[in-house]
Amino acid sequence: MIERMVEVQNAHGIHARPAAQIVKVAARFSSQITLARDALEVNAKSIMGVMMLAAECGAQLRIRADGPDASDAIEAIAALIASRFGES
Amino acid sequence: MGTPLHGVSASPGIVVGTAQILRWEVPEVPVRVIPDEAVPAELARLHTAIGAAVDRLQQCKARAQQNAGPAEAAIFDVQVAVLGDEALTGGIEALIRQNLGAEKAVELVFLEWRERFTRSTNPLMRERAGDLVDIEIRLLSILLGLPDGDPIAAGPDAETILVTHDLTPSLTVQLDRTSIRGIATDAGTRTSHVAILARSLGIPAVVGLIDATSRVQTGDRVILDATNGELVLRPTAATLARFAERAQEEAAVRSELASMTTAEAVTADGVRITLRANVDLPDGVERLAASGAEGVGLMRTEFLVVGRTAMPSEDEQVEAYRAVLEAFPGQPVVIRTYDVGGDKLPVGGFPHEPNPFLGWRAIRMCLDEPALFSVQLRALLRAAVHGDVRIMLPLVVGVDEVRQTRYLLREAAAELARRGVAHRADVPVGIMVETPAAALTTARFAEAVDFFSVGTNDLVQYTLAVDRGNAALVTRFTPLHPAVLRLIDGTVRDAAAVGRECSVCGEMASQPLMAYALLGLGVRTLSVSAAAIPVIKRLIRGVRLGAASAAAQAALVAPTAHEAERGLRQSLSEALGAGVTDGLLGLS
Numbered sequence: 001m002i003e004r005m006v007e008v009q010n011a012h013g014i015h016a017r018p019a020a021q022i023v024k025v026a027a028r029f030s031s032q033i034t035l036a037r038d039a040l041e042v043n044a045k046s047i048m049g050v051m052m053l054a055a056e057c058g059a060q061l062r063i064r065a066d067g068p069d070a071s072d073a074i075e076a077i078a079a080l081i082a083s084r085f086g087e088s
Numbered sequence: 089m090g091t092p093l094h095g096v097s098a099s100p101g102i103v104v105g106t107a108q109i110l111r112w113e114v115p116e117v118p119v120r121v122i123p124d125e126a127v128p129a130e131l132a133r134l135h136t137a138i139g140a141a142v143d144r145l146q147q148c149k150a151r152a153q154q155n156a157g158p159a160e161a162a163i164f165d166v167q168v169a170v171l172g173d174e175a176l177t178g179g180i181e182a183l184i185r186q187n188l189g190a191e192k193a194v195e196l197v198f199l200e201w202r203e204r205f206t207r208s209t210n211p212l213m214r215e216r217a218g219d220l221v222d223i224e225i226r227l228l229s230i231l232l233g234l235p236d237g238d239p240i241a242a243g244p245d246a247e248t249i250l251v252t253h254d255l256t257p258s259l260t261v262q263l264d265r266t267s268i269r270g271i272a273t274d275a276g277t278r279t280s281h282v283a284i285l286a287r288s289l290g291i292p293a294v295v296g297l298i299d300a301t302s303r304v305q306t307g308d309r310v311i312l313d314a315t316n317g318e319l320v321l322r323p324t325a326a327t328l329a330r331f332a333e334r335a336q337e338e339a340a341v342r343s344e345l346a347s348m349t350t351a352e353a354v355t356a357d358g359v360r361i362t363l364r365a366n367v368d369l370p371d372g373v374e375r376l377a378a379s380g381a382e383g384v385g386l387m388r389t390e391f392l393v394v395g396r397t398a399m400p401s402e403d404e405q406v407e408a409y410r411a412v413l414e415a416f417p418g419q420p421v422v423i424r425t426y427d428v429g430g431d432k433l434p435v436g437g438f439p440h441e442p443n444p445f446l447g448w449r450a451i452r453m454c455l456d457e458p459a460l461f462s463v464q465l466r467a468l469l470r471a472a473v474h475g476d477v478r479i480m481l482p483l484v485v486g487v488d489e490v491r492q493t494r495y496l497l498r499e500a501a502a503e504l505a506r507r508g509v510a511h512r513a514d515v516p517v518g519i520m521v522e523t524p525a526a527a528l529t530t531a532r533f534a535e536a537v538d539f540f541s542v543g544t545n546d547l548v549q550y551t552l553a554v555d556r557g558n559a560a561l562v563t564r565f566t567p568l569h570p571a572v573l574r575l576i577d578g579t580v581r582d583a584a585a586v587g588r589e590c591s592v593c594g595e596m597a598s599q600p601l602m603a604y605a606l607l608g609l610g611v612r613t614l615s616v617s618a619a620a621i622p623v624i625k626r627l628i629r630g631v632r633l634g635a636a637s638a639a640a641q642a643a644l645v646a647p648t649a650h651e652a653e654r655g656l657r658q659s660l661s662e663a664l665g666a667g668v669t670d671g672l673l674g675l676s
Contacts, residue, residue, distance in 0.1 A: 012398045012435060016166040016219055023169050047169040048176055048201060054208060087401060 001066040004074050010084035013056035018085040023047045025076050031067025033077065044077065090311070090323035093297050095272070096562055097317035098283030099619065101292030102335040103270045104328065105247040107308040109235065109301055112252075114221065115228050120189030127185055134180060134190045137230045138171050144226065145171070163397055167223050176201065191231045198224040219397075235306045249312050251304050251319075270312035272300050272319045277562050278595065287598070287617040294319055296559040345622035349380040353625050356663075357632040361607070363625055364420070364615040366593060370408050373415045376618045380625065383419030385541065385615020386480070386593040387412055389426055389464070396434045399460065405467035413475030420476045422541065422593070422615070424520065425464055426454055427482040435460070445549065450483035455492050465493075465500040472512040479517045480541060485525040490536040493517065520593075522546035527575040534586035541615070542579055544594025544602075548572050566649035567596045568605065573644050573652065580610045591615055600627045600672045601656050607633060608640025623672050630664040 008014060014022070026033045026044040033044040037059060042049030044063070055061055061081070065073040122130055149164035170176060176197060183193035198220055205217040228234075246267045254275040271286050276295035286293035292314030300319055304310065311320040311331050315338065320327065353363045364385030365376045376384075392400045392408060400408075413421050429449035430438030436457070441447040454461035468479055481493055494517060501513035517536075521527050522543035530540060544567055549556045551571050554564050566572075576592070583590035591613035596602040598620035604627060606614065616624050639659035643652035661669045 016397050017162050020162075020166040020169040023173075024165075043175065046173045046175040047166070048173050052204070087398070 001064060002070050002074060003062055003064040004078055006061050006063060006078050006081045008055045008057055008059045008061065008081060010087045011057050012087065013059065014050065014053060016051065018087075019047050019050040021080060021085055022050050022077060025080055026073065028076070029065070029067070029069045029073035031065045031070045031073045033063070033065045033070075033073050035077075036062040036064065090327050091303075091321040093300055093303060093319045093321065095294040095297035095300070095317050095319065096276075096278055096559075097293075097314050098276070098278055098295045099271075099286035099291060099293040100315040100338075101270070101290075101312075102315060102331055102338060103247075103249065103292050103312050104323075104331065104335075105249040105269045105310065105312065107251050107272075107304045107306060107310045108246075108248045109304060109306045110250055110252040111234075111301070112225060114195075114225055115232055115234055117191045117195045117228060117232070118189070119192050121187050122184075122189055124187065127187070130184050130190050131181060133231070134177075134184060134193075137190070137227060138177065140230050141223075141227050142168055142171055144230075163219070166219060166397075167226075170220070170223055171227070191228060194224065194227055194231065249310055251300050251310075253301055270294075270314060272297055272304075272310075272312060274298055274301050275557075275559055277556055277559055277565065287619050290619050296562055298559065345626060348622035348625040348629075349378070351380070351625060351629060353382075353628045355607070355628055355631055355633055355636075357634065359612070359633050361628050362591075362613040363621060363628070364422075364591070364593075364613065365621060366598075366615055366617050367412055370411045372618065373412050377415040379618055379621045381416075381618075381621055383416050383476070384412060384421040384423075385591055385613065387421060387423045389424060390428050390432075393426060393434060394428060394432050399433070399435050399463070402463050402467045402470070405464060406470045409467065409471035409477065410474045413471060413477065417475065420478055422478045422480050422518070422539075423468060423471075424480045424482055425461070425468075426450065429453065430457075433460075445546075445555065451481050451489050451493070452483065455489060455496075458496055462496055462500050462503075465497055466504055466511075469497070469500055469504060469511040469513065469515060470509060472515045473510045477512075477515050478539065479515055480520055480539075481517070482520045482543070483522060483546070484519040484533075485523050486529075487533055487536050490517065490519060490533065494536065518588075520546075521579050521590075522594075523550050524575060527579045530579045530582035530590075531586050534588060537588065539588055540579065540583045540590040542576055542590065542592045542594060542611075544572075544576075544592060544596035547575060547594065548596075551575060567599075567602055568643060568649040568652040568656070570644065570646060570649070570652065573605065573609070573640075576606070576611075577609050577640075577644060584610065589613060598624065600624065600669075601653060601660060603627060604631060604636055604660050605640050605643055605652075605656055607631065608636035608638070608643075610637075627660075627664070627672060631660070632663065635659055635663055 023045055034041050035044050035053060037053050037055055042052055063074050063077050145164045145168050149161045153161040179197040180193045183196060184190055202217045202220050247269050248267050249270040249272060250268050251272045254273055268291060271291055271293040273295045274297055276283060283293060283295050292312055294312060294314050294317050297319055304321060311323050353361045362382055364383045365381035367373060367384050367387040369391050392405060409423060427450045429444045429447055430453045431440045468477055471477055504511040516538035518539035518541060519537050520543040521540050545556055548565060548567050552569055554561050556565055580590050592606050592611050593615035597606060597614040598616040600623060603614060603624050639656050642655045646652035646655060
């Protein structure tokens with residue numbers, strides 16, 4: 001299992017549309033992927049879970065992945081979050 | 089003849105079509121217990137319904153993309169992802185396995201998630217509860233076999249007449265404007281959101297029908313006589329023929345009006361009047377530019393924030409303003425800053441207010457949230473590179489509000505300069521005169537503003553203490569009330585005395601009788617809805633300002649709005665002839 005810390009950088013945080021984008025990317029991988037904020041850890045393939053994080057701009061998230069494509073999965077999700085979901 | 093329902097004409101025209109009821113509320117769900125052996129079939133039913141809902145959402149997305157744009161369409165991706173989420177569907181399945189019918193299982197699981205979201209202290213989360221309601225309505229409607237009341241369900245040939253309780257701004261972004269021939273609503277008045285939108289799109293609309301949604305059924309053949317504010321149910325063949333004839337007559341008047349596009353807005357006694365257009369959404373703007381408008385007297389910016397899931401970026405706003413500026417090269421485009429309450433914003437979780445019209449809204453909200461307001465101000469200064477932008481502030485009651493905005497504008501310009509972004513720092517700033525406070529102190533604003541524009545809808549509402557969205561008060565919303573006329577008269581005089589332009593951009597300018605009164609009070613710049621441009625231009629070309637002024641002076645001292653109206657109508661009939669007057673009044 002591998003993990004990485006990322007910071008949410010887009011101004012409006014992970015609201016509905018970014019959450020949908022995360023779920024779409026996560027679904028491409030067979031690994032189990034979770035996102036955690038403080039004590040709350042959710043399945044990155046569940047939009048309800050990701051929305052529950054209510055991660056605003058500046059929130060620190062831990063991405064964890066376990067499985068055959070774990071490192072690619074973490075790379076892809078970290079890159080999406082770093083891209084600010086295409087918002088300016 | 090059929091059964092006529094009476095309402096209020098919100099946007100003129102006569103159309104025959106097929107009613108489609110749009111109910112966008114969570115349906116009543118029966119409790120149903122199923123035997124063990126029925127569980128697999130019930131699970132299959134659930135998944136079939138989810139599949140159908142996803143299919144509909146994909147169609148919605150494609151339509152919203154066409155009608156509103158990719159940013160609005162993305163909301164449907166979220167809804168598809170929610171329906172595909174095992175965290176949610178797993179919960180529903182578990183309840184079905186405990187012998188609960190699928191509908192109740194759906195309702196309970198959505199309730200649970202909604203509460204989880206609503207309970208959160210994080211505003212970002214609380215907003216998500218609203219998204220869930222939308223999904224729940226769709227899924228339950230499919231499971232219950234309810235008629236699909238989706239606003240975008242109709243095909244391009246459907247000749248749909250949309251019948252609904254009220255049309256909210258967030259439903260509006262989904263509407264397919266190619267298939268909707270007419271709109272009929274239970275609620276609303278001439279000045280409510282749906283009416284203004286219908287007029288700007290040129291779709292006939294009747295509002296304030298009280299109970300149309302319970303008297304009409306989807307699929308009913310109906311006549312919408314929006315010129316006279318009627319919805320005729322189950323018309324006879326004779327009635328249909330009669331309306332077809334009337335529709336033709338109206339078309340003839342319209343074609344005369346169509347020739348107004350290229351005509352000059354000059355009164356019969358040779359005074360040039362400036363006629364500008366009001367813009368609600370940038371997507372109809374090419375049509376507007378072709379209607380003969382000389383610039384934009386009011387561009388509303390609420391579409392940028394209402395019904396959205398995120399605040400628009402500076403770049404996105406610049407593009408929206410630029411689209412309008414480029415449609416009116418070299419002509420003024422007056423852009424009004426956000427005129428909404430905090431609760432309508434996609435961010436912040438600002439509270440709902442019991443009395444929003446007297447509440448924390450418009451310039452008040454913007455000045456209290458300078459971070460949010462400054463994004464709009466920077467976008468406006470940047471857009472000004474592409475045309476003649478003028479910034480207009482809504483709901484101003486005091487000079488200090490203009491001073492504070494000017495301070496934020498200087499900061500915005502400084503930041504853009506620091507970033508090296510092209511912009512203009514010298515954009516004119518004006519105010520909407522829409523409160524008695526501003527109307528009574530117009531002259532004091534001279535030091536701070538470059539222009540005034542009277543917003544009649546709110547001025548009437550605040551002066552007469554009449555909610556313009558309340559169908560029960562529709563006869564009491566009287567723009568020709570002597571108090572309103574006196575406030576406008578004073579504003580026009582004071583603005584002239586301090587050498588500032590004073591235009592009128594409210595709904596009042598779009599109605600011939602009232603436009604006539606405004607000309608008589610000395611207003612020389614009117615900004616009207618797109619559909620009203622030819623009507624008002626025809627009026628301008630037929631009247632003399634001397635007679636208009638005499639009629640307006642008489643209206644100013646009339647004891648009641650009704651008597652003011654009678655006098656104006658008589659004066660106008662003398663100028664234009666009774667036939668033309670009736671025709672113009674009927675079409676507005």
